[in-house]
Amino acid sequence: MKTLVLANHKGGVGKSAVATLLAHYFVVSRKLRVLAIDLDHQGNFSKPLRKSGRAEVAPVTGHEVMTSAVSSLPMASMVLVPSHRDLIGLERQPAMHTPFARNLRAFLAAMDHQFDVCVIDTNPNPDIRLIAALASADFVLSPVELAQEALDGLAALLNHERVGLRKIKAVLNPKLRLIGLLPSKVEATPFQRANFVQVLQQYRSLMIPLSDRVGDIASLPKRTAIAEAQADGALLWEVRKTAARDAWKEIEPSLARIADIVTSKESPNGQAAA
Numbered sequence: 546m547k548t549l550v551l552a553n554h555k556g557g558v559g560k561s562a563v564a565t566l567l568a569h570y571f572v573v574s575r576k577l578r579v580l581a582i583d584l585d586h587q588g589n590f591s592k593p594l595r596k597s598g599r600a601e602v603a604p605v606t607g608h609e610v611m612t613s614a615v616s617s618l619p620m621a622s623m624v625l626v627p628s629h630r631d632l633i634g635l636e637r638q639p640a641m642h643t644p645f646a647r648n649l650r651a652f653l654a655a656m657d658h659q660f661d662v663c664v665i666d667t668n669p670n671p672d673i674r675l676i677a678a679l680a681s682a683d684f685v686l687s688p689v690e691l692a693q694e695a696l697d698g699l700a701a702l703l704n705h706e707r708v709g710l711r712k713i714k715a716v717l718n719p720k721l722r723l724i725g726l727l728p729s730k731v732e733a734t735p736f737q738r739a740n741f742v743q744v745l746q747q748y749r750s751l752m753i754p755l756s757d758r759v760g761d762i763a764s765l766p767k768r769t770a771i772a773e774a775q776a777d778g779a780l781l782w783e784v785r786k787t788a789a790r791d792a793w794k795e796i797e798p799s800l801a802r803i804a805d806i807v808t809s810k811e812s813p814n815g816q817a818a819a
């Protein structure tokens with residue numbers, strides 16, 4: 546099982562939307578067995594998966610897989626370990642942080658043979674949930690919005706003293722790979738275009754190339770159909786509206802590329818995996 550964490554220290558950037566799209570994509574288009582874990586008390590990954598009717602909801606929550614020893618789940622092609630409101634309180638129990646991280650790691654290890662891919666959605670405030678997820682994951686993907694304050698937050702995502710990716714990789718989890726930054730909710734306004742160019746220049750090495758063409762990188766446009774599918778629990782590519790079809794055509798290459806990386810068909814820098 547490969548574990549992918551959606552992470553960004555900012556809310557509203559599309560983490561839960563991308564987690565939802567990817568979870569369905571892995572099951573439907575790649576025929577993989579998917580474990581979906583929602584560690585955000587807001588539950589914006591759990592809601593659309595429940596509504597879709599395509600996920601078997603586990604009898605344990607994200608809170609329990611961090612606070613106790615859980616070692617079995619129902620058998621299904623997609624199982625959701627849903628959000629729980631008490632997840633917000635884990636940060637306030639510092640003496641238990643190491644056991645929390647160990648519980649999650651042991652749980653993921655126990656699920657290794659039952660699922661092919663695990664998608665973990667996280668909360669924006671950097672805390673023990675994010676640390677525990679990153680400490681046990683194979684991959685991290687960071688949706689980013691092209692607004693100035695979001696760009697300022699990128700430095701924290703990478704270099705934060707406690708939960709920065711560099712620190713986690715160096716201290717807790719050397720196998721963690723940053724798939725990259727995924728510009729999301731991208732609009733065609735001149736302001737965003739200017740920001741896009743700026744981000745590309747500043748963070749070029751962290752973008753996810755789709756081809757050898759300069760500037761051909763994975764990104765998700767801002768489309769009402771994506772937000773609607775998220776709210777309705779619908780699969781974007783099954784929605785019979787032109788706007789949904791068009792949105793799907795735009796985002797499919799980016800999801801496919803991310804799925805290829807997670808399933809190890811390609812390494813993050815675009816070279817074939819050894």
Ligand SMILES: Nc1ncnc2c1ncn2[C@@H]1O[C@H](COP(=O)(O)OP(=O)(O)O)[C@@H](O)[C@H]1O
Binds near residue numbers: 557560589729771
């Ligand atoms: N590509 C997109 N186009 C339009 N709306 C989007 C897109 N991605 C996310 N949204 C919407 O933006 C809001 C915030 O997205 P969400 O995925 O919940 O962010 P996060 O998990 O980072 O807080 C939600 O209402 C969601 O449906």
Ligand SMILES: [Mg+2]
Binds near residue numbers: 560562585590667
């Ligand atoms: Mg979210």
